Amino acid sequence: MKRFRLEWWKIVTIVLLYYTVIAGILFPVPRLPIMNESIRLNYFHVPMWFTMMSLFTFSVWASVKYLRTQNIKYDDYAISAAKVGFFFGILGLLTGMLWGNYTWGSFWPKDPKLNNTAIGLLIYAAYFVLRGSLEDETQRGRLSAAYNVFAYAAFIPLIYILPRMVDNSLHPGNGNNPSFRLFDTAHNMKMVIYTAIIAFIMLGCWLTTISLRLRTLTKLQNEKL
């Protein structure tokens, strides 16, 4: 049994996360009408979506790789990344609901982006259902990989293209709102939000490796029995 060692990038993740939390809560932010202090949620809400998208993209890459090589390792990558990405999607929805309650006046305001994201997460829920209903390992890998790639193609227009085509959205970059431009963000916020995005993506990778290791160990144990 290898001794538990903290690798360097995990230490970096911890440091960056600490920085995000401390700076996100204590550093000065521009005071805007309506937003006030709730703008600090920007540091936690936006990185969730970045993390979710990068994990889902990684999952699709792994699925394509699995279909081409039939190596069960890639199937494990795909399901682990999708699981963690789903978790971050839920967190993103929750932080968004909290934020929406204070600035837009309700937990679930009328915004196509919210509805479409909820539908998009349903796609991944369906992916988990599909995996649960198949017994044979190779067949499960192949079918769920095919569904993963197909679902991703339906997922992207659902959350990126369709909300931008309507004119009653509340999110930046949708409807008639100005888009979220990084250069427009106040300077001291820019530092924190970049850090937060990187930190949460690294945390996502870390959680994925943990889930991956759990899968491998469970498999080994099942083989032994």
Add this chain to the structure above:
Amino acid sequence: MSLVFISYLTFSLRQNAISEATWSALFWLTILFSVVNSVGKSFIGEKKGAFIYLYTMASAQAIILSKIIYNTALCLLLSLGGYLLFSIFIENPIQDPLLFITTLFLTSFGFSSSLSLISGIASKANNSNILMAVLSFPVVLGILLLAIKITKNALDGLDRSVSVDELLNLLAINCILTALAYLLFPYIWRS
């Protein structure tokens, strides 16, 4: 069919006409149900022997393409039939029928390509009928949302240039889904 009749009976009870929004919602609900049920059968209903026969006779690409074309025709038939029945029994509030029929054609194409692949996936699992509904619903919803928007434009009789964006978008999504179904199907078929 029966759904159309049920909605007809429901609305004939109260004698006044239904609003356009309700019409559109009912119409697409009917179409979605009938299409998922009929196209879902394309792989699920078949026997083991038919699979083996097809497997020896034709390549996977040929099979998925022919399934998509056949299902497009089937969907188009269903939705045109639904439109006809709706306009006979309830009413026909569409002010721009040509635009509406174009939308019907595009959505049938998109439905058939995504549902054919998903039906292929679901047919391999145990409880495929339930799985079919779970898997197809979120994928199809993107197409449906666009279709509902164009329907609204067609109902209001807006100028066609307003809906060009949506039509092109629908076409693009259809092309992506069809291309992916074409690429992915051989992997499913092999098992």
